[in-house]
Amino acid sequence: MHYWLMKSEPDEFSFEDLQRCRREPWTGVRNYQARNFMRAAELGDIVLFYHSNCATPGIVGLAKISKTAFTDPTQFDKKSDYFDAKSKPDNPRWSCVEVSFLESFPRLVSLEECRQSPALKSLLILRPGNRLSVTPVTAQEFREIKKLGSRK
DNA sequence: GCCAACGTTGGC
């Protein structure tokens, strides 16, 4: 069992969007490290859903991995923003996973709040310049974030 | 909109 933090810009795809459609293929990741994390994800792994590039960035709720890594079809779609001419169908470069809605936090756990919490000191998204859209989270970090998100 | 911190690209 692993825990992952996945970023999404709410203008592109928000947690509310996931709540509405219940499940979504996590396509468009074009970074090798993030791709490798997705390939390591297992069925039932917990996903912390993070809103980036918005007024108050932070973790808004939980999802789970409902389908392990498979070929990201957008890399072969010429009309897609994520089209990759260098990726060959017989050796695809990019993978995606499917994530499913689990639960919405009663309150947002903001990035600022994570920074304040001693228990979250080592959280990868707090590292300067971290731009990975998929990062691993430890069980301890997960418990702390869940606690913060459940607090009234 | 600014800009720091990256990752990627491509010439050599």
Add this chain to the structure above:
DNA sequence: GCCAACGTTGGC
């Protein structure tokens, strides 16, 4: 294989 130039991410 080095590294400068460039593009992107994402907080602020």
